[in-house]
Amino acid sequence: MDTLYPNMTGWKTIAEKFRAKFDANPRVYRAPGRVNLIGEHTDYNDGFVLPAAIGFYCWVAAGPRRDDKLVVYSDEFRDQVEVGLSTGALRPSRTWSDYSVGVAAQLEKGGFKLSGMNLLIHGEVPIGAGLSSSASIEVATALALTQESGLSIGRTQLAGICQQAENEFVGMRCGIMDQFISMHGRANRALMLDCRSLQFEFVPIPESVRLVICNTGVKHKLAGGEYNRRREECEEAVRSLAKALPGIHAVRDVSREQLEVHSELLSEVAYKRALHVVNENERVLNGMEALQTGDLQRFGQYMSESHLSLRDLFEVSCPELDLMVELANRQSGLYGARMTGGGFGGATINLVDAQCAAPFAESVSKAYRDKTGIACTTHVCMPADGASLVEPAEIAR
Ligand code: GLA
16 A cells, blocks of 8 residues: 555645634644454453554544634534533533544543644544544544643553543443554554553564455444453453452463363353453464564464454354455465454455465455455555654655
8 A cells, every 4th residue: 555645635635624614724643543463352351462553544633722622523424513621521422423522531531631622533444344443533533632732641541541432432342452553553563462561562564465454345233232242251251260260350361271171160152252362362472473483374374263263262253254264265375364353344354475465355356246246345555653643744755
């Protein structure tokens, strides 16, 4: 993906729109979506993940107001909300604005004083594709709100505030992965995060490969409710296992041996969920080692195993994702393919030899359309940088 030209377009578009709407020059922030290479449904189990930021952004243009209001205009929904700051009265409205107003609410709850502000939001991360459009809105809003209010809050803390906004304001009990990578992403690198300690390490993605994203074009309605249910099932597994293993706090603390020895304490469903998490954590750590030693075949193998485990043990895949992976497995140049993100639709991530990436994307997309009648969008990319204030001079360079 060419990163220079679209960024310039994004900056100009949003700055012009802000000027037209609020009659002032804004400062422009942006935060990327992400793709997860491996480590799915492990973040809220205190486990390990290996995501990368991608070059699709949520752009937020911001400018000051004289009063204590926060006015947020959404370019996509052509809708505006206005809320009073410093009143302690910010409440969810169950609309698009909860992602940004929720961040303001959590910042205020944390004791941070925000200035009155106009925001214009323009999101380009595909919605419902499992590429974290929500996190990109939260993170871009968080940077804009804090920097324009003269607050300096560390990126990791800010990622946590965004996650809380989604947990408490939007009602999706997501883990920390999406907000964290949107804040901390780095070009050409994936990020290995320990979701308990929040320690992280970058791993270079070799020039010889591309990350190919294939969007199934479907998002099943169940997704939100089923996600929270998976989280409860993991919590249930921990509660049951804690009867025999009193020191444990999360599935992260359980070894495969312990899980087998105490499996009779668990319902069949809780056992399957926990087994996925235990194995997936191990795949992330082994996968990280494989990437570091340049063993792409081995990494690809872990990706394939991860998909099967998400399909059979965690049960968050769907026929369209399974088909997309199956079609990918027939192409040359593929190291590994799996669903990415929460599941129940959305996209797959494919690690593909750079030379083969374009024909790979074309063949998979055609075969998928032929089989399902659904158009498939594909993106050939490399990891991008995390959220930032964007100066026009910087992108015009
Ligand atoms: C969604 C959530 C993340 C993570 C993934 C599954 O993207 O927002 O926190 O749990 O699903 O790995």
